Amino acid sequence: MRRARTLTCIGIAGVALAATWSALRAEGGRAPAKPELHATLREADGSPARPSEPAPSAPVARSDLAQPEAPATPPSPVKAQPSEAELLAQVADELEDKFHGEPLDRAWSVEMKTQIRTTVRDSLPSARVLEADCATSLCRVVLRHDSLEEQRKIGFVLASAGPFQHEVFYDYDATANPPTTTLYVAREGASLRTASSSL
Amino acid sequence: MNKTTKIVGWAILSSALCAPAALGQELRSYSGAFCRAVSPADAGKVSYTQWGVQNDSGSAANVQCGITMQHQQVIDRIGVTVYDRDPNSNICCTFMLQNSDGVPVWTAGNRCSSGNSPNWQAFSAFTPGLPATFGNVACSVPPVTASGLSHVTRYFADDL
Secondary structure, three states, X not given: OHHHHHHHHHHHHHHHHHHHHHHHHHHOOOOOOOHHXXXXXXXXXXXXXXXXXXXXXXXXXXXXXXXXXXXXXXXXXXXXXXXXXXXXXXXHXXXXXXXXXXXXXXXXXXXXXXXXXXXXXXXXXXXXXXXXXXXXXXXEEEEEOOOHHHHHHHHHHHOOOHHHOOOEEEEEEOOOOOOEEEEEEEXXXXXXXXXXXXX | OOHHXXXXXXXXXXXXXXXXXXXXXXXXXXXXXXXXXXOHHHHOXXXXXXXXXXXXXXXXXXXXXXXXEXXXXXXXXXXXXEEOOOOOOOOEEEEEEEOOOOOEEEEEXXXXXXXXXOOOEEEEEEEEEEEXXXXXXXXXXXXXXXXXXXXXXXXXXXXX
């Protein structure tokens, strides 16, 4: 939707600029003298007028072009919007790929894993660290919780705690028994944004 | 008004209207006056003006500020505009996006102003591009100093 609106606006702006340019040319205006304007001024002096041409940048609507009509096709069915859970799962997949694609910064990784385990033990005594791995800019941590209630609390507790305070994405698995959460933790100064984050 | 003037005016107007779409759109922007003190002790420290929430006390005050999104709105950035008048400490905030159950799906802490200034400062955090139903900005506002009061004036979420 946003991309369509942006393209529409670019189209409008293009048409507006082309129209402005054409109007300036038609008036033989006071714009800075350029080779093309010299030609326009010559035309105003009585030289044979050239047939008007669309400005090079003016977009031409496809519907204006003489083309055989395509056979009518039935409208495509409306595509269902992905759910919140599906969108979040997509981000989790991208972060998983990003994590596995990173080389290992061994010294930082060792230090971070120690900090992660210490912080979870101190801040979330009821949680257990099942996995903790760090690459270069990202750590992947899997926590197990005693209950769903405990699972829901972790973001509020960890947001300002030790190595978790920079940036964390939480991927909850409430169907696991006991429930687990995978955390993607950004290194200080790094970001969790992926290649598709700004699309 | 001749034709050229009309066309140029139309071009400028259309560009102005289209600029927000091309450059990104601010989805939610709130006055800091919507923030609330985190605890009763904090409530005794803060007051509210046209510049949002301010700390009138001699010690730091904690406030939090809620955001409601359109359902499943993808958020790219969340941030604040502040006045930091304390030479000894900064205004630091933790940003959070929550799903429709209110559970945090993303957090970014330790985002702070830089030094003190009579002028406003803004800082923010980019998300991985997440759908969220709620957002939360939790800030620590420094105490009043000889340089003046510190404020959280505005907070926002957008989809750049």
